[in-house]
Amino acid sequence: MRLFEYEGKELFSKYGIPVPRSKLANDESQVLAAVEEIGLPFVIKAQVLSGGRGKAGGVVLVRTKDEARREAGRVLALNVGGEPTRALLVEEAAQHGEEMYVSVSLNRGRREFVALASRSGGTEVESRAQGAVEELPVPLEGLRADAASALGTKLGLEGRTSSEFCSILLKLERLSREEECELAEINPLAVHADGTLIALDSKIVLDDNALFRHPEFSQLPPEDPLEGEAAKFGFAFVRLDGNVAVVGNGAGLVLSTLDLVADAGGRAACFLDLGGGAQRERVEAALRLVRGLPSARAILVNIFGGITRTTDVAEGLRAVVSERPMVPVFARISGAEEAEAHALLSDSGVPVFRTAQEAVLAAVRGVSP
Amino acid sequence: MTFEVPEAGDPVVVQGITGRYGSLHAGLMLRYGTNVAAGVTPGKGGQSVEGIPVFDTVKAAVEETGAKASVLFVPAPAILPAVVEAVGAGIRLLVAITEHVPIRDTLAMIRLCEESGARVIGPNTPGIIVPSRRLKLGIMPAPSFLDGGVALFSRSGTLMYEVADALSKSALGQHVALGVGGDPVNCTTMTECLDWAAAVDEVTSVVVVGEIGGDAEERLAEHILATRFSKPVVAYIAGRSAPKEKHMGHAGAIIYGSYGTAESKVAALKRAGASIARTTGEIPALVSPSR
Numbered sequence: 001m002r003l004f005e006y007e008g009k010e011l012f013s014k015y016g017i018p019v020p021r022s023k024l025a026n027d028e029s030q031v032l033a034a035v036e037e038i039g040l041p042f043v044i045k046a047q048v049l050s051g052g053r054g055k056a057g058g059v060v061l062v063r064t065k066d067e068a069r070r071e072a073g074r075v076l077a078l079n080v081g082g083e084p085t086r087a088l089l090v091e092e093a094a095q096h097g098e099e100m101y102v103s104v105s106l107n108r109g110r111r112e113f114v115a116l117a118s119r120s121g122g123t124e125v126e127s128r129a130q131g132a133v134e135e136l137p138v139p140l141e142g143l144r145a146d147a148a149s150a151l152g153t154k155l156g157l158e159g160r161t162s163s164e165f166c167s168i169l170l171k172l173e174r175l176s177r178e179e180e181c182e183l184a185e186i187n188p189l190a191v192h193a194d195g196t197l198i199a200l201d202s203k204i205v206l207d208d209n210a211l212f213r214h215p216e217f218s219q220l221p222p223e224d225p226l227e228g229e230a231a232k233f234g235f236a237f238v239r240l241d242g243n244v245a246v247v248g249n250g251a252g253l254v255l256s257t258l259d260l261v262a263d264a265g266g267r268a269a270c271f272l273d274l275g276g277g278a279q280r281e282r283v284e285a286a287l288r289l290v291r292g293l294p295s296a297r298a299i300l301v302n303i304f305g306g307i308t309r310t311t312d313v314a315e316g317l318r319a320v321v322s323e324r325p326m327v328p329v330f331a332r333i334s335g336a337e338e339a340e341a342h343a344l345l346s347d348s349g350v351p352v353f354r355t356a357q358e359a360v361l362a363a364v365r366g367v368s369p
Numbered sequence: 370m371t372f373e374v375p376e377a378g379d380p381v382v383v384q385g386i387t388g389r390y391g392s393l394h395a396g397l398m399l400r401y402g403t404n405v406a407a408g409v410t411p412g413k414g415g416q417s418v419e420g421i422p423v424f425d426t427v428k429a430a431v432e433e434t435g436a437k438a439s440v441l442f443v444p445a446p447a448i449l450p451a452v453v454e455a456v457g458a459g460i461r462l463l464v465a466i467t468e469h470v471p472i473r474d475t476l477a478m479i480r481l482c483e484e485s486g487a488r489v490i491g492p493n494t495p496g497i498i499v500p501s502r503r504l505k506l507g508i509m510p511a512p513s514f515l516d517g518g519v520a521l522f523s524r525s526g527t528l529m530y531e532v533a534d535a536l537s538k539s540a541l542g543q544h545v546a547l548g549v550g551g552d553p554v555n556c557t558t559m560t561e562c563l564d565w566a567a568a569v570d571e572v573t574s575v576v577v578v579g580e581i582g583g584d585a586e587e588r589l590a591e592h593i594l595a596t597r598f599s600k601p602v603v604a605y606i607a608g609r610s611a612p613k614e615k616h617m618g619h620a621g622a623i624i625y626g627s628y629g630t631a632e633s634k635v636a637a638l639k640r641a642g643a644s645i646a647r648t649t650g651e652i653p654a655l656v657s658p659s660r
Binding site for chain 2: 106108109111112113140177180182207208209210212213236238240248249250251252253254255256258259260261262263268271273276304305306307334335336355356357
């Protein structure tokens, strides 16, 4: 679960990481109220989870009350990567020089957490040369102060900046460990003229699987009502932009089906994994869900029956395809009891195949003009 | 570091046996021919499931049966304590079926394995099956698997079943099929599986089913080259057409920027000399080009 910038900064404050004074605003009047509290000039920042916020015009420096009113309305109405602005963060404009980068994240390949730090932070950090980034493994029980301080020395930091960096890195690492983050990132970490540091942005990704230990983080209901519906049934669901809705039992199987659809010249409308042991009711729920995708012109169901009973799947299909409105369904059913499953669908109007390839070709042909 | 797979008839414990999933699969493992000798659920000692005696602790189950292997169906919040308990009781091979395990709990399991020499497969794995020994430690559908010389290693459950089924229908049986798990971090890695396959004479070829996310396949490719692995390797990578920054079902199946793309994995495995299947259907022909 990704946190909004303001939520991340609340965590920063909780752990003693310095952040600019700020106020969360949901409308124009709250932004104007913040003029008194924060003082002009200030920065208005769209609270969205998508990247590319700055380029989309979601961060703006405001010098007057008129500007504040105008920009508040504009940024509130902004969409960043298709995501509407949830709220505005009104933040004091910090005067600073150098922008650094520091994070604690999971390194999957090495199977450990690592601290990464660089003197050159900001929006382009990901495209900078690897050589400028220093890395430090983080033990499960936490980073030691001497290791953090050695990292500061490697970066060439001195005096007050060096000791502040060391302290912030240790606090960020403690935050990452205690709140169970996959990623805790400060970018930029700005350097003031007097050598002190301040976190100008936050990027926090929590470990979804650890949320049961952190009930204070409540998941916002998804923007997409179909995602909400999918979550209710425990389906893994990703909306895509094509016209063939892909449903199957098993994440890898559905993923490979998307590739087959693309290879056949089609485009998938969604990824939906029913999960293991899919019963009739779950199949029905999944079909009713994906038929609600406005872009779907066909539904492709790919079932490899092992523990999942293919006859259950066939009965679910039968029940739903007779409902109206309905888009054409193409099915691949293979595995245990496949002959019975195919027989169940013989008079249903659903073309059933034994291989995924055949079903994909039929579905893609079915949606071509 | 390699690991030992139980022999035919070796006793096996099922932790979390009284749950819906645990009892279903304990029965299926038993009917396949695996010696599920004991089950463990705290507070349910004295009961039985499918005729299998249930104990309160792993220690009691081990004392009674001498089991060295365990299959775990316990819920995610209880998995780390269950693994610690099992290792403490002398279990050496643990198959963690459990899904949704916190990443730091998995890292703690990895460290426990390093310290104790025990081996965890998973979490979020379908398990391991050795058809020649009628040994099934997991949830895979047994009829899809046939004895033979292929070592099948997969990040995905259903794709493992699908590929095993296709191989079996082409008379290409498997010496072993093992799911490393769909999580971002696996206690047993693909490279460790490769070392295992190198050391086992019955394995004549390796099939790898990978997917987008992380760099397990790239590391495997490096390892093939570094160890001069000499058995033929066929690889299939799912997710060529997947969008970036979206979890595609598995927690581990996610692309960030250029990290974790199918192209990167395919290119690395090609460089290492593996044959690449574009679809799962192509795999059997690549395993036996002579057919």
